[in-house]
Amino acid sequence: MQSLSSTKKWRVNSSSMDILFLLIPISLVVMGIAIGIFLWAIKSGQYEDLEGPAHRILMDDDDPRIPGNQSKKEPEDSKD
Numbered sequence: 346m347q348s349l350s351s352t353k354k355w356r357v358n359s360s361s362m363d364i365l366f367l368l369i370p371i372s373l374v375v376m377g378i379a380i381g382i383f384l385w386a387i388k389s390g391q392y393e394d395l396e397g398p399a400h401r402i403l404m405d406d407d408d409p410r411i412p413g414n415q416s417k418k419e420p421e422d423s424k425d
Contacts, residue, residue: 386392
């Protein structure tokens with residue numbers, strides 16, 4: 346005895362396949378834009394210094410405990 350699901354056959358009509366004529370060119374355009382942006386980033390030097398920002402965050406220049414980095418307060422002019 347055959348089950349009900351095995352007797353059904355998947356039919357693909359031509360109207361459901363027409364969407365591929367739209368989706369494939371759109372995906373190629375998006376892929377071309379992504380590759381173009383990637384190549385622009387390489388040519389403009391975006392990937393030149395990969396370790397610099399990682400090291401820069403460890404060197405906190407705002408810490409007043411660092412010798413020679415105290416904020417210099419200027420004397421206030423009093424007009425008494």
